[in-house]
Amino acid sequence: MNHLFGWRWLASLTFMLLYFDIDVLCASQPTVQSETRQVKGVVGQSLSFPERVNKSGNLLHGDLGSIANVYPGKEGKITLEKRFENRIHLNSVTRYFTLSDLKIDDAGVYTVEDTDGGGKNKFELTVYNVVSKPQVTGCDSSSCRAVCSVDNEKEVTLTSYRGEEILNQTSSPDLTTDLSLYLEVEGKNYNSTYSCVAANPISNETVPVPKCCSKDGHPNDADSDERGRGILIIAVICVSVALGMVGLAIYLKKRRNGQPKDSSQKVQVDIVYATITPKKQADNQEERTGVPELDSLRDKPKLTSVYDTLQSHRMAASGDVDTA
Structure with missing residues (x-):
């Protein structure tokens, strides 16, 4: 009797251990498949979701559900949601779903489902505009200072450099205001190169910053020459206008003074x-x-x-x- 009880206890223990192992394996499998990968796209360009669909499968998007699918025996044939009409296709070589002509509001979570046993794979898509080129303004020769600015977009940063060294950096979640940085050229680093870089996760633009002044803080020779030419042009214009006014006054004065002596003019009456x-009449006076x-x-x-x-x-x- 005790021998029979021992065998039952051993069988129960073995069954419990086997159930625990199966439960652990099953619980760990969805964890791998439910991982969401980040993908980034550019407005107007195309993006491929890097997960193969062998024979049949679906592409799902957020609350819309299936927006494209492939049937067995109809490779490359997909059914399209109207919003994505003519914008989704299945690459015949890579077997990836590709979304073309990206728009900002295409962002969101997409799921590639391989119905032949490949499982489901999620991708979170973020769409960006190409970053604008920074503008350099306010090049002040007296203080050797310039201002870099750029249109603010999603996740845009503006950075000023001296050579490879970062001098300053800014960003803002408020997309209604531009980003700007002041950059001052120091005398001891006058021979260094300065630049401003605007960047987001998919693009960047760099512009060099000109030296507004000389090493000792005075305006550059080129700036001085240009300013001198401007002053000279203004002076010539002012003198020409003044001479024209004087000539007109002399002409009008001569005209007024000479009018009574002009025989062609009508005599005043x-x-x-x-x-x-x-x-x-006198008697002797002839009429x-x-x-x-x-x-x-x-x-x-x-x-x-x-x-x-x-x-x-x-x-x-x-x-x-x-x-x-």
């Missing part, structure tokens, strides 16, 4: 009013004819007032009438 008394003013008086003997226009060339005939 004055209107005068006078009471006249015709002189009685003058041909004078329009006297002829009109003969026709109107009772006329005592005359309005006339006096001009300088007619003053010689004034002796014929008495304006007293």
Whole structure:
């Protein structure tokens, strides 16, 4: 009886150990398959999910479920979700699903499912824009300082260098503001090269920073020459304008002064009013004819007032009438 009990106990122990080993193996297997790998893409370019689909399989995306699938016997034939229409295909050589013409909102978790026993593999896709080229502005010769700036995008950093040495670095989660760094050239390191680098996880852009001043802190000769040319041009323009104004003033003054002496101009006339008394003709005085003013008086003997226009060339005939 005791012998039979011992065998039962040994069998129970063996079964428990075997169950524990199987349970451990089964529990560890999903852990490997559920690991999510990070992949990065560039807007407008293509990305392949690095997991093979041998004969049949599916590509799933977030809450949308299956967005593409391959059936046995129909290699390369896939059914597309409308949002991804004409953008997903299966590479016939690598057997990878490829997503083309990437967009920012394509980011998310994708699952490649090999239905022939390959299991499921998850990939988290992040899509980036190509980083912009930094701009160098405010090159101040008095302080030997410049400003580097760049458009801020997802995970963009802006770094200033002296040679290979990092001088400063900045980044910001606020994508509505640009990134900027001040860079000052030191006299003791004047012969070094300076640069600004904008970078994100998929691209980078580098621009050299010019030396705005000389080693002793004075403006560069080239800058001085350019500034001198600018001042000279401004001075020439100012002198030309001043001479033009003076010439115009002289011309107008001469025109005003010379106007009365110009014989071609109309002689100025004055209107005068006078009471006249015709002189009685003497017996021995010959009657003058041909004078329009006297002829009109003969026709109107009772006329005592005359309005006339006096001009300088007619003053010689004034002796014929008495304006007293």
